[in-house]
Amino acid sequence: MSWKAGAPLPPGTTAPDFTLPSSPRQPVSLADFRGRLVVLAFYPADWSPVCGDQLALYSSLRDEFERLGAEVLGISVDGPWCHAAYTEARRLRLTLLADFEPKGEVSRRYGVYDEAEGTSGRALFVIDGDGTIRWSYRSPDEVNPGADGILEALEGLQARTAGKGGTTA
Amino acid sequence: MTAQRRAPPVTDLDHVQGGDSALVTLIEYGDFECPSCGKAYPILKRVKARLGDRLRFVFRNFPLESHPHAAHAAEAAESVATLGGNEAFWTMHDLLFGNQKALEDDDLAGYAEHAGVDGRAVLMDLAEGRYRQYVRDSFMKGVRSGVNGTPTLFLDGIRYDGNRDEETLVAALQLVSAQASGG
Numbered sequence: 001m002s003w004k005a006g007a008p009l010p011p012g013t014t015a016p017d018f019t020l021p022s023s024p025r026q027p028v029s030l031a032d033f034r035g036r037l038v039v040l041a042f043y044p045a046d047w048s049p050v051c052g053d054q055l056a057l058y059s060s061l062r063d064e065f066e067r068l069g070a071e072v073l074g075i076s077v078d079g080p081w082c083h084a085a086y087t088e089a090r091r092l093r094l095t096l097l098a099d100f101e102p103k104g105e106v107s108r109r110y111g112v113y114d115e116a117e118g119t120s121g122r123a124l125f126v127i128d129g130d131g132t133i134r135w136s137y138r139s140p141d142e143v144n145p146g147a148d149g150i151l152e153a154l155e156g157l158q159a160r161t162a163g164k165g166g167t168t169a
Numbered sequence: 170m171t172a173q174r175r176a177p178p179v180t181d182l183d184h185v186q187g188g189d190s191a192l193v194t195l196i197e198y199g200d201f202e203c204p205s206c207g208k209a210y211p212i213l214k215r216v217k218a219r220l221g222d223r224l225r226f227v228f229r230n231f232p233l234e235s236h237p238h239a240a241h242a243a244e245a246a247e248s249v250a251t252l253g254g255n256e257a258f259w260t261m262h263d264l265l266f267g268n269q270k271a272l273e274d275d276d277l278a279g280y281a282e283h284a285g286v287d288g289r290a291v292l293m294d295l296a297e298g299r300y301r302q303y304v305r306d307s308f309m310k311g312v313r314s315g316v317n318g319t320p321t322l323f324l325d326g327i328r329y330d331g332n333r334d335e336e337t338l339v340a341a342l343q344l345v346s347a348q349a350s351g352g
Contacts, residue, residue: 049205053318056235061312091235143330146317148174 006111008123008136015040015127016109020097021080028073028097030131037070037157038127039150042112042120044141046078046086046096054122054144059092061147068154075099075106076120112138126153174315174328184228184250184258186217191225192346196323198229198311201243201265202236202272203319209333210266216338223346228262230304231311231319238272240304245277245291247300253286260284325349 009015015038019029030038043054058065058072065072074096078086083096099106099120107113112123124145126135135153139145176196179185197213199206217226230246232239242265250258264280265272274295278288294300311321315328322329322338325345331337 056233057312057318060234060308064309091237093234144317146174146315147312148315151312 006113008111008125008138009133010136011134013133015125015131015133016106017131018106018109020075020099020106022083022095022097028095030127033071033127034131035129037068037129037154038125039065039070039072039154040110040123040125040127041072041074042107042110042123042125043074043076044114044117044119044122045076046082054146055092055094055096056090057144057147059090059094061151062093064151065154068151068158070126070154071095073097077104077107077118114141117141124150126150126157128157174323175326176314176323176328177310178326179225179227184255184262185225186227186259187225188222189225190222192223192349193220193342194225194227194323194325195342196227196229196326198231198316198319198321198323200230200232200236200239200319201246201262202239202269203233204269205318206320207266207269209320212333212335212338215335216342219335219339220342220346224342229311230307231316231321232304232308233319240301241274241295242272242277243304244295244298244300245274245281247303248291248294249281249284249286252281252290253284257284257286261286 015030017030019027022028041054041058055074072094074094076096077099079100080098083098087094087096104113104118104120107120110123110125112121114121122139122141122145124137125133128134134157137145137149179194217224230243232243234240246258246261246265249261261280261284264283268276268280274292277295278292281291282288322333324341329341331341
């Protein structure tokens with residue numbers, strides 16, 4: 001198993017803001033999602049088999065994520081047109097962001113850039129509505145981390161919000 | 170989430186090949202339109218033949234929406250199981266994996282007929298979405314158990330992340346079944 005990139009930013013850290021192009025050349029900023037939960041899924045590359053399974057799974061879970069009030073953003077160093085072709089070919093209902101220029105900059109700031117491979121490592125972050133990282137997980141690049149950890153983290157946050165007098169979906 | 174992933178226990182609602190006296194249980198979460206599952210299908214068939222009655226095999230639906238026909242194929246298989254029983258389900262399962270490129274609703278009805286079930290009844294079930302929620306529940310239970318793509322295998326309930334070639338799988342299953350018979 002390879003763990004070449006560094007450690008992901010831990011829970012309690014303020015999530016570094018960023019603006020990256022999404023598939024149809026639209027810039028997306030983390031700050032756009034203030035007040036909502038965000039899942040960042042860094043992954044090494046479009047088209048590679050493990051990534052495909054992982055993103056196909058998240059796409060199939062879109063309704064669950066929505067129910068939990070969370071937006072999932074996939075991030076790799078592939079360019080926006082590559083993301084566009086990939087999203088269409090795999091029928092993904094996900095926003096993919098291009099950490100393309102300067103290459104890997106956002107991945108680096110989250111502690112998950114793999115310098116040796118020149119790609120994002122496989123890592124997950126759950127960010128709350130205030131922009132604070134509440135859960136992070138680094139998976140070996142060849143292991144698809146699935147979604148059970150993300151769902152548990154999101155539900156934990158929802159329960160806490162409800163406890164503070166907020167509402168659950 | 171680094172802990173061992175465990176599949177929900179086998180119940181009467183599951184589609185099972187092999188008896189209760191088997192020494193080891195292999196659960197597959199699969200998608201009838203998934204090419205990797207299609208590749209695994211003949212391998213698993215040979216593995217089943219080699220393990221014989223030492224093995225109990227369970228198939229659970231895990232249709233990914235990136236495969237446009239997968240959900241209906243899964244629902245049709247459930248419909249066939251209800252209408253025609255366990256044997257009909259496995260005939261349907263084999264036909265679906267044998268014909269992954271032809272999974273339109275009319276194809277599904279044809280395979281159901283081959284499995285000895287009224288194809289029109291299956292089409293009606295599909296139109297009504299009778300098994301949609303059931304299949305979705307199976308999918309979500311799989312997600313919660315750490316199913317991360319297809320196919321995902323569980324050996325005696327624990328997720329198997331090893332190679333899926335015939336020899337490796339047989340060796341892994343033999344090891345578990347030897348432990349079962351020894352203990």
